[in-house]
Amino acid sequence: MRARPGRVTIYDVAERAGVSISTVSLAVSAPHRVRPETRERIVAAATTLGYRMTQGRRVGAARIAVAAPFTTYPSYLRRLSGMLRRARDAAVDIIPYDLDSAAAADEPLLDVLPTRTDATGLVVMGVPLGGAARRASKAARIPVVYVDVVPTRSDVGGPVVLVDDRDGGAQIGRHLAGLGHRRVLFVHEPQRSPAYVSAGMLRIEGLTQHLGVTDLAVAHPSSVDDRVIAAARAAGATAIVANHDQFAVAVLSALRSDVDTPPLAVVGYDDGEVAEALDLTTVRQPFEESGRTALELVLGLVSGASTARETVRLAPTLIARSSTLGAGFNPARR
Numbered sequence: 001m002r003a004r005p006g007r008v009t010i011y012d013v014a015e016r017a018g019v020s021i022s023t024v025s026l027a028v029s030a031p032h033r034v035r036p037e038t039r040e041r042i043v044a045a046a047t048t049l050g051y052r053m054t055q056g057r058r059v060g061a062a063r064i065a066v067a068a069p070f071t072t073y074p075s076y077l078r079r080l081s082g083m084l085r086r087a088r089d090a091a092v093d094i095i096p097y098d099l100d101s102a103a104a105a106d107e108p109l110l111d112v113l114p115t116r117t118d119a120t121g122l123v124v125m126g127v128p129l130g131g132a133a134r135r136a137s138k139a140a141r142i143p144v145v146y147v148d149v150v151p152t153r154s155d156v157g158g159p160v161v162l163v164d165d166r167d168g169g170a171q172i173g174r175h176l177a178g179l180g181h182r183r184v185l186f187v188h189e190p191q192r193s194p195a196y197v198s199a200g201m202l203r204i205e206g207l208t209q210h211l212g213v214t215d216l217a218v219a220h221p222s223s224v225d226d227r228v229i230a231a232a233r234a235a236g237a238t239a240i241v242a243n244h245d246q247f248a249v250a251v252l253s254a255l256r257s258d259v260d261t262p263p264l265a266v267v268g269y270d271d272g273e274v275a276e277a278l279d280l281t282t283v284r285q286p287f288e289e290s291g292r293t294a295l296e297l298v299l300g301l302v303s304g305a306s307t308a309r310e311t312v313r314l315a316p317t318l319i320a321r322s323s324t325l326g327a328g329f330n331p332a333r334r
Contacts, residue, residue: 008051010062010091011303016045021062021303025091062302064295067097068125068147075244075270075287076125079147082291083123092299095119099127101189121298123147128196143301147294150197159301160311161294165199168283168316169206172241172267175281175318176211180331181239181265183212185232187224187251188243190217200243203269207241224250229258238331239265239324245275245282252278252323265324281324284317 014021019038027034027042034042045051066083068076080096087094125147144158176184186207188200207213214235218224224247232240242248248268255264268275271284293312300306 008049010051012049013042013046013051014303016049017042021299022090062091062121062299063093063095063119064121064123064298064302065095065097065119066123066125067099067127069101069127070096070098072101073126073244074272075285078272078287079125079291079294082288083295085288086292086295090299092295101126121145121302123294123298124149125294143298145294145298145301147290148199150202159297159309161290161297161314162311163285163290163314163316165202165316166206168269168285168318169203170209171206171283171316171318172203173207173210175320176239176241176265176267176324179265179324181211182331183214183235183237184239184241185228185235185237186213186215186241186243187218187228187247188215189247190219203241203243218247221246221250224254226254226258229254229264232264237264239267241267241269243269245270245272245280248280248282248323249274249278252280263326265326267324271319275319275321279322281321282319284319286314286316290314 010021010024014024017024017038019042023034023038024042027039064083066080068079070076070080080094083094086092119142122142122144123146124144126149128149129144129146146158146160148162149160150162184207186200186204191198191200204213204215214231214237216228216231218228228240228251240248240251242251245268248266251264251266255266266280268280268282269285270287271282274280275282293314297306297308297312300308
């Protein structure tokens with residue numbers, strides 16, 4: 001987004017001085033970190049253009065609104081942390097907005113833009129924009145970047161940052177099939193609306209390339225009990241794959257009280273400190289990288305340096321631990 005006629009911004013200074021906007025920001029907030037000759041060039045450009053550089057204030061900072069179901073899924077906080085790290089040395093103010101989970105909504109499409117009037121860009125994570133919101137963003141000339149939202153044919157504009165969930169599911173499938181498993185139970189939260197493609201749907205697609213899959217919707221990890229274990233037995237499953245690590249941790253807890261039948265292998269999704277502590281096999285997602293990438297994309301659109309509308313796909317990584325590699329997990333014995 002270019003400045004309005006007569007309004008000089010940090011992007012104009014950066015262009016004239018031949019440096020990045022983060023370098024201009026450093027020249028304002030931490031001049032000792034900028035080489036003297038570069039700092040002098042920035043000051044000369046600002047003076048020529050009439051741009052007011054004020055130390056201690058983020059003059060000309062881009063204000064990026066970030067909307068996501070932060071309180072529902074901790075993984076979005078990790079994406080936000082990637083943005084905040086990227087924004088440390090740049091002229092960027094991050095404005096977070098908490099949204100309801102798309103999976104728990106009858107109408108998951110977000111049709112009201114959660115932005116302040118002074119926001120110059122918007123990053124939406126995990127909840128698709130509806131038509132009204134897309135039209136509003138276009139009318140307001142607010143660039144939008146999507147994260148963890150699979151675009152549909154009706155989506156207009158905005159690049160997309162995705163972690164390849166179908167590949168993540170396929171990695172789990174290959175891992176378990178290689179260990180002799182043939183059928184798994186996939187545990188996930190209920191999805192009340194079919195109006196969008198969820199990460200869980202893609203993970204199931206990947207799993208079914210290698211294994212038979214029975215899926216089971218559970219309201220919350222706290223609802224996981226021996227009935228989930230019984231459902232796995234009834235389906236002939238020798239492993240339980242969870243849509244995220246919180247479900248997997250609950251499954252491991254339920255299995256501790258199930259001592260009368262052979263153990264089940266357990267796989268989670270996301271990978272964090274809890275998964276590592278419990279030695280849980282899981283799929284690691286590059287959350288911080290996805291947040292950083294999204295911020296870089298929206299800043300490129302805001303500054304006018306980029307008009308890209310591509311989909312950026314990041315690769316997940318299977319982390320194999322004892323919850324599938326333990327000595328007790330031999331499907332051939334069942």
